[in-house]
Amino acid sequence: MARLLTKSCFLKGGSSCAPGSVLLRAYSSGGGDTEYLHKSIVPTMHFQRSLPRLPLPKLEDTVRRYLNAQRPLLDDEQFSKTEHLARYFQNGEGKQLHEELVLLDKQNKHTSYISGPWFDMYLCARESIVLNFNPFMSFTPDPRPEYNNQLLRATNMTVSAMRFLKTIRAGYLEPEIFHLNPAKSDTQRFRKLIRLVPSSLSWYGAYMVNAYPLDMSQYFRLFNSTRIPKLNKDELVTDEKARHLLVLRKGNFYVFDVLDRDGNIVKAAEIQAHLKHILSDQSAEAEFPLGYLTSEDRNIWAKVRQKLIDNGNQDAVRKIDSAVFCLCLDDFSTRDHIHLSHNMLHGSGMNRWFDKSFSIIMTQDGTAAINFEHSWGDGVAVLRFQNEVFKDSTERPSVSPQSVPAAVDSGQAVQKLAFNLDDSLKAAVSEAKNKFDALVGSLTIAAMEFKRGGKEFLKTQKLSPDAVSQLSFQMAFLRQYGQTTATYESCSTAAFKHGRTETIRPATIYTKKCSEAFVKNPSKHSTAELREMLHDCSKYHGQLTKEAAMGQGFDRHLFALRHLAAGKGMTVPELFQDPAYARINHNVLSTSTLTSPAVQLGGFAPVVPDGFGVGYGVHDDWIGCNVSAYPARDVGQFVQCVHQSLDDIFKVLEDKRVNK
Template identity: 50%
Template sequence: MLHKMLKLNHISYRNVSVAKFKVRSFASKGIIVKDLNYQYLQRSKVPTFHFQKSLPRLPIPELDKTRKRYLNALRPLLNDGQFNEALERTSNFVANEGKQLQAKLISKDKYNKHTSYISDYWFDLYLRDRVALPINYNAFLVMQNDVRPEYNNQLVRATNLLVSAVRFMLSLREEILEPEVYHLQPKKSNTQLFRTVTGLLPASLSWYGAYLFKAFPLDMSQFTGLFNATRIPMLNKDKILRDPTCNHVVVQKNGNFYVFDVLDMDGNLLSPAEIHGNLAQILNDNSKADFPLGVLTTQNRDEWANQRTHLEETGNQEVLRKIDTAIFNLVLDDVCIDDNKHKLLAHYLHTDGCNSWFDKSLSLIVTKDGVSGINFEHSWGDGVAVLRFFQDIYTETTAKPFIGPENTPSDKQITVKKLEFNLDDKSKSFVEKARKDYSDWCNSLSIDYILYEGLTKEACKKFKVSPDCIMQLSFQAAYHLLHGNYVGTYESCSTSAFKHGRTETMRPCTEKTKLFCDNLHSNKSTKQELRSIMRECSTYHSELVKQAAMGQGFDRHLFALRKIAEENDLPRPELYDSYEYKFLNKSILSTSTLSAPSVLAGGFGPVAREGFGIGYSAFPDKLGAAVSAYKAHNNSSQFVEALNKSFVDITKILSE
């Protein structure tokens, strides 16, 4: 059952009551009363990183099991001749180079018990890639609007989000943020008794105590990457800069950058009125940047690295560092979404780049009509940390906001400063070129969405099929309907139940899904026969999810073995240059889900030029997906039409 909580759409959340008491802190001018009710979003009895020491380590799969899983994933994609070649090549690899590489990987892992075998390789993979961050890597999540329209005012919502986000960060800094735990039986484990018992246990035993309650703590190591961090462009390989000593935020509006401290000299969060006042000052400035530097972060990483070096050499080092070290980026966009879903998806995925800084680990975005969300850089972490932050601040800002529409911004303690850049003609030419190139790139993209109300998450469960399987089966059926074949499909699955776990690839295109789609579109099978195949698909799908979540996939293992060969200057095994390996790893259908009550939409760009990027959710009242593609190769609206037909066909089969 452990695998269930590792699909991101199964993560559970809890509200943690804040202890109602105050402590005294000493400042240079006497004693100041510090209100802990205000400073911290949570005050957990169990320290944030209490379970970290005893988390199980990510297992290295057995080589022969990886062979079998890899071949099973290849089978529906290849003809008999291609598969026989792949079978021979893979068996030779396992019998020869694979054994040597496996031994070296196991040996290395034994000497690095503080982390997982995949963590450093995965960071390196991201940071070495030279492609631009937006569309290619950065993902987005959009919040549900507040049910009270007056609280969706841009200034009101931005102030509340900023206050709650910093309260979340302060709780994390003080290590009193509730640890992320999946409760298999919440009535038994999501209790004060659980927190008391596990909190009293030594950190080295705490995970085992949680396990006895049928609760599974998740890795919290990525959470620190949310704040005071930026990915810095460097030639060949970027770096992540972090400086948790800084107490300011950076705010963008009309291409301009503003900074102000949200914590005072004693580390206390400014009052809501003061934050409200500083943001009002920014919103009242209607000037537009002639040369918005944010668009430079939309480029190839080497090109941007060279340009950034020039900016630093021409007197902009300090202002760039202000951006890099800010707690996070707050983007105030002068754009109204007007309930236009196409506009919403395009805006949060890429915008025009002029009022963005895609290098920042986290950007909170609030439009002129109060639509709010996040665009985040991906190298530092994955969905578990982002979704937890997203859910917690949404819950607080909609349930107990600190500022309302009736509040007047304070004109006291206004400390906001506008960053000024020294731009020579060369720097200005960088901006002009980047703006044009990025506009052309964004215009080449096709984005559409589907909200299908004929089937729901609970209905899928009632029919005894996995909602995630139904979504993935529908993607396969839609692609097959359009193209008549099957392609490499990627579904992200979290391995955060393990120390420094990242993700594993789940391969949802299987022989069983192929059988279902073939029979569905040939019209040769009865609905009863199709329903039987669908349930087989669901059973097998759930098993693959379980394997991936438990660190028993094959993709990360094969990737690590390749990196071991590179590290040891060993010949590159033939397997990695084979047709079948490249075909499988060309993710034509790249899919991921981040679901929570707070999420209105989420998505990302296509991984391959010929592919689709599909962010999806099985909601309580509908099924939804955001689909992106490049117009030169695919039409996202055409795919959405095929997907709708697949949903309708599957609904008919189930309802019979």
């Protein structure tokens, strides 16, 4: 399942769609305006109406791609059976389902064929959203050390987040555009022209200069939004009228207004005073921290939430749900990257509300991260928010180390939420805490930094940095476990209206051949032969990435066909009962790449009990990964094997092998 950070061909880590493509942004105005990040002359949603629709792949293409992805995972006998079932599906039930899906898609031109089923997949999932769905992305520290102070940074980020909220709601946020030729399209001249083109045609105008506007339909869910647990299927709720921030500290809940009655941002000195008031509150840790309930099984949480409301807590729950976002202030400093990852991914559970669309978590030393609920949207929207907040809060901070908090009565302005808890509610919190502790206690995280080279060197070798990283994971798994396994890499389809994600399948016949050559028989191959294998892997990975970004993978199409069959009450088609289908969707290697100047680290848990959650980044001169696992896998050994694999690849590329 796509619970990972979105692998975008334009965000999440540089360009993997087309060599030399960049995502640039220049703003028209706004430097001196304290209410907005900037004021784009092109309205935020200018391109939304004319975005192209997510294409439905041809069924024969989907079957071919599916079989290509199955080939490295199966022996000849297994593959023969799977091929037979796939062809039978293509000519029988699959053909009928595909025709119905095409018809359904034509009747719903306002959206994409995957949007509804994808929301259903997330919102109907009953397991805990902690570790199973919510990822984190940590902020790079402020370049000025004196600003990495909890009170200062929390104030600056809150103000910048409110500027983002006001900018997008006013239609001033620069539209998200993927520029393939920025010299032509990322210019004031282009902006002045394109804003005159009607919305119904604007996408085509951008396309003419090789610029690709992206879907921004998810952005409205960033603020004032939460996931409400309901029996069997959750709901997403947004209340744009609410003006208050939710702050958590020691498991206690506080709210205060960050927008005034006229919709202006409350003065930074007042926000600083209110946050200082919360940080100086001598209250003990909450005896029964309600945040644990958001980590429960969704049906259990739905019943407990109703009890909570019925017990006289309706107003307090509504304030949590409707808050602009959640700010979690932790009473300790970050020790190292592993501690950071554990804290931002799950923490102790006491000081979190995992149902909010996103939370900014901040420790005493100013280390900050975003933890976000995944059903409402993907990493593209969250990363844009993170980039903007980082840029604004570091380049245009609203308070400085010399700033004095406003002389206001924060005791009046800040409301500490009180809850009426009966014995059954207290027992529910204790039970949720016990389950949470057992769940997160089983997760291990290890990190690796490969300093021999990165993006720049690999590009001189005419190799895709992403392909080389993915190959290193295939080689590492083969070295550690002696086999090739199902692998998932998420790719954004935000180039299309209501696009979500598609899957890149990095385990291929090329990576299998190359991995076996490097791991099992390196001495049997010349440097030239190994180089050729590396180039074959890179070329095919590039093709898979482009297909996925253009909505031409196979995973979402098959998912939609299966969803349609289930909705009709049909017997599950044999293709989906094939053990090979279950195996390829049991993603032992779940991977996601993330590189941005605003992001220090990102991570998520494995998607299966015997899997690895691999967050990675390819930088100019180094490659890093942040990997999680449960007890079924040895995460420390895996990251060592990844390092060894990269070392072997670079030796070949640098021609430093002993046995040539």
